Amino acid sequence: MINLITSILGIAATVFQFFTRKSKQKEDLERLYKEALDKYDSERKDHEELRKEVETIKERLKTDS
Amino acid sequence: MTKSLGKVTTLLALWTFLHSCAHRPSFQLEKTYRKDLRFIDSSGTHEGISIADIKDRHQFRLLFREKPRLVKIRSCHREIVYENPGKTLDFSYSPEAGLEDEIEPCFLEFASFTKEGYNQTALVDFRRDESLEATLTCNGERTTNQGVSICQTREGLLQRLEFSEPVSADGLASCPKLTGKSLTFIFPVSIGICLYYFYDGTSFHKLVTFGYDDVLEVIGD
Numbered sequence: 001m002i003n004l005i006t007s008i009l010g011i012a013a014t015v016f017q018f019f020t021r022k023s024k025q026k027e028d029l030e031r032l033y034k035e036a037l038d039k040y041d042s043e044r045k046d047h048e049e050l051r052k053e054v055e056t057i058k059e060r061l062k063t064d065s
Numbered sequence: 066m067t068k069s070l071g072k073v074t075t076l077l078a079l080w081t082f083l084h085s086c087a088h089r090p091s092f093q094l095e096k097t098y099r100k101d102l103r104f105i106d107s108s109g110t111h112e113g114i115s116i117a118d119i120k121d122r123h124q125f126r127l128l129f130r131e132k133p134r135l136v137k138i139r140s141c142h143r144e145i146v147y148e149n150p151g152k153t154l155d156f157s158y159s160p161e162a163g164l165e166d167e168i169e170p171c172f173l174e175f176a177s178f179t180k181e182g183y184n185q186t187a188l189v190d191f192r193r194d195e196s197l198e199a200t201l202t203c204n205g206e207r208t209t210n211q212g213v214s215i216c217q218t219r220e221g222l223l224q225r226l227e228f229s230e231p232v233s234a235d236g237l238a239s240c241p242k243l244t245g246k247s248l249t250f251i252f253p254v255s256i257g258i259c260l261y262y263f264y265d266g267t268s269f270h271k272l273v274t275f276g277y278d279d280v281l282e283v284i285g286d
Contacts, residue, residue, distance in 0.1 A: 032182035047141045061264040
């Protein structure tokens with residue numbers, strides 16, 4: 001009888017542990033996904049600054065030649 | 066009965082362990098990964114980088130390694146977002162007159178994000194009025210390009226660009242210096258995107274470089 005109760009408790013603990021771990025994993029993945037998106041967005045170049053710098057480079061090359 | 070329950074417990078424990086190990090992403094935010102998103106356009110299949118001739122309408126098919134949760138397509142003018150597009154995405158791009166077909170530079174960038182944050186990217190640049198020919202030796206491959214060259218390799222590795230007559234060179238201030246007049250330029254690739262221009266007195270050649278510090282792999286693939 002004691003063995004039976006121990007086994008049932010063991011199964012319950014394993015199932016509980018599985019769902020807890022799954023939930024933690026899901027949270028971690030959601031965080032990683034959001035951080036990856038934020039990182040990508042934060043890497044955005046300042047297009048106006050880039051355009052001006054390229055214009056300057058091309059003008060300088062034309063003038064120097 | 067007790068023995069059977071013991072077996073069930075063991076199997077459950079094994080199942081829990083296997084699930085906890087499966088498909089853990091190796092993605093690290095601080096790293097700059099190689100652009101490895103595959104895509105098809107009218108000139109063929111590309112991986113990560115490509116140069117296209119500017120035209121009224123471009124048709125792209127993006128081929129993702131895994132089904133993304135979100136895809137972002139961005140130019141210097143617009144950002145288009147697709148949610149759960151599946152393993153491929155067909156995208157038609159008509160550059161906006163006076164903006165996307167004239168602003169220099171105006172890359173087209175593709176980025177996909179899976180639910181694990183796993184991220185694939187690609188970069189397309191366009192050939193406009195640049196017409197000077199150059200031979201690029203990039204990451205072990207030698208190509209002769211009209212007007213624009215693009216090179217992706219690991220940060221710090223040395224590449225070469227050759228011209229048939231001496232040309233003047235200059236690039237973005239944030240990139241490794243490439244100046245002076247020369248026939249051949251040997252240069253290191255720095256992390257991220259860099260832009261260089263070469264001028265022979267009548268026409269330009271543009272060089273786009275992308276340097277990475279890691280190649281993304283997915284554990285459990």
